Amino acid sequence: MGSFYTRRNRWTDMDSAVAYGISAMQKDASANVARFNAASMLHRCNRNLPHAAQLFREYLAASPKTEQAPAFAAYAQLAQIEVRLGKISDAKRDREAALRLSHDYQPSLDLKF
DSSP: OHHHHHHTTOHHHHHHHHHHHHHHHHTOTTOTHHHHHHHHHHHHHTOOHHHHHHHHHHHHHSSOOBTTBOHHHHHHHHHHHHHHTTOHHHHHHHHHHHHHHOTTOHHHHHOOO
């Protein structure tokens, strides 16, 4: 639903869809990927970046990780957010974590500080 609302610039509805997904995920511990999806949506839309960063951190700290949401992609997006938030040392740390997991992941390689 979040993607649907994003394509139509319905930001309040998108925020509500993200919140609903997170709420549903808290009732199902195996739905960790919902954190990744919510954080990715917020990141793509440049909305509530501190919350997106927190969701990526929670995703990375929890199990299981999935093929659809690899840890290296979460680290790379987290680093991109941290650059936008001015947290350069954190961004460098998370970029390095992404590159340790996938040394040729282009979004990590392209990140500029």
